Amino acid sequence: MVWALSVTETVAYGVLYYSFAVFLVPMREAFDASTAQLSAALTLAMALTGLGAVVVGRWLDRYGARWVMTAGSLLGAASVVAWSQARDLVQLYLAFVGVGLASAAVLYEPAYAVINTWFRRDRHKALLTLTVVAGFASTIFLPTSQLLIDGVGWRTALLLLAGILAACALPHALLLRRSPADLGTVPDGRPDELPEEPPATSEPVATESPEDGADRGAGGAWRRPAVRWLTLATALEMLANAAVAVHLVAYLLERGTPPGLAAVAAGGLGALSVAGRVVLTVLAARAGIGRVTALMVTGQAIGVGLLFLLPQPAATVVFVLLFGAGFGVIHIARPALLGTYVPPSVFATVSGHQALAGQAGRVVAPVTVGALITGLGYGAAFAAIAACTLAAAALLLASERAAKAV
Incomplete structure (x- = not known):
């Protein structure tokens, strides 16, 4: 399947x-x-x-x-x-x-x-x-x-x-x-007659029980701080990724980067995102998916800073490696974390609202960052992108802490 x-x-x-x-x-x-x-x-x-x-x-x-x-x-x-x-x-x-x-x-x-x-x-x-x-x-x-x-x-x-x-x-x-x-x-394809084993993960698994009280249902899920922080982190990370996808090539060309290298850099983000997902899954088994995702998203902010501090072409190479590694991790982290925060019976409903928040970030990113570029230049625009990724990392950690505090 x-x-x-x-x-x-x-x-x-x-x-x-x-x-x-x-x-x-x-x-x-x-x-x-x-x-x-x-x-x-x-x-x-x-x-x-x-x-x-x-x-x-x-x-x-x-x-x-x-x-x-x-x-x-x-x-x-x-x-x-x-x-x-x-x-x-x-x-x-x-x-x-x-x-x-x-x-x-x-x-x-x-x-x-x-x-x-x-x-x-x-x-x-x-x-x-x-x-x-x-x-x-x-x-x-x-x-x-x-x-x-x-x-x-x-x-x-x-x-x-x-x-x-x-x-x-x-x-x-x-x-x-x-x-x-x-x-x-x-779940996991085991026969009904065998007892279900606990999942091999550091995150708790959300289940439904009579004690859920007010937290049962999709409305109750939104009262959980972990869900709200994860949703906001998703929107900010999607905004940052979409902004880079749209404006990176134009920035590199303005800095005098050869068109071929600029195109390879843009394509490299997609290729590195696949590698980043593999790294995330391997490390998450040991350190927890929330913490590892926050670390990789923080790496994106570092990549943005080095893009402006290092000489070319080293700046572009380092940026693609760091930003690309975190480019797709939210697509694994969000559903994996949400599955531990809410009961299975409301997962898709809550996930749909989170998808709306993430999609909103993708829709507003090109216009919003484009306006920053026009008004204040690429430095301010990419600084805003780095701020979004840092905020997303902090919110991911906050969601993890909130989930464990329940």
Whole structure:
């Protein structure tokens, strides 16, 4: 199941998100529109993904991921078909309404809910597999999309990608179930007759009991400081990562960095993020995932400082190593920590609200940091990015302390 989800997540991210960058150039000519006008379609989709995650989270807690992910794959495919046939900006935006809603149903959030339900002891390993495999979505689908555009044109290329996405509905429908009990097992795949072993992790496991009192339910979960601090940490970290992803190349070019090195640096963040997830999972087994994540996020702030202090090209290399290592760790840490903070019956609902907060950070990052660059320069903008990562690290540690104090 984990490997099937990993493959479908890779396809969904590749088709619904990463491929957009490759289609921008031919769409500019087809629509006679600016990059900003076309990018507004993706921004609209991202905003709707965050809002949709709240509704999808409630569905997941009640009914599971099987049919929402199946329907999301089909809706996503239909939306990509509509994208391929759009003749003006209004039609493009309408198509991306569907892309955004489909993304809420098929990207990381429902997959996190599945893993949280099906795994306890092996949850970190399952999250690692999912996020590492899906981390190659851009590596696979950016060149694939370009090859298809060169071979058959951008509209036909989108139709082919829509077909690949539609095929993901099949494993979702056939393999996913609401809970292990549907197949006569318990989390981690052990037979029902065997007693469940405690998970091999330093974090406590959240369970439901009659003593939960006021803390039962999604509303009660938000009264827990650990959940609130984790949510704010997620938003700040997503904001910082999105800002760097958008503005790093322009900054490096302004400093006289060769275009080739600037492009490699931007691509290196994605590659290092995969390595960072592996490092996080290995070290978390010994030191705890919250502390290790906070350390790696702090490393991002150090990387930002060295980007301005060291000479080039050493500054760029060190920055990519430090910032890239922490670039994707929140995607493992957030669901892993949340699974220990809240009962399984409300995990997806709370996670959906956290996804909305994280998505809000991603949406506002380009504009907010862009305004700082225009008004105060790159130094102030990157200082703000470093401040966000340091605050996120402090909040991660605060969430850990709050959880242990309960």
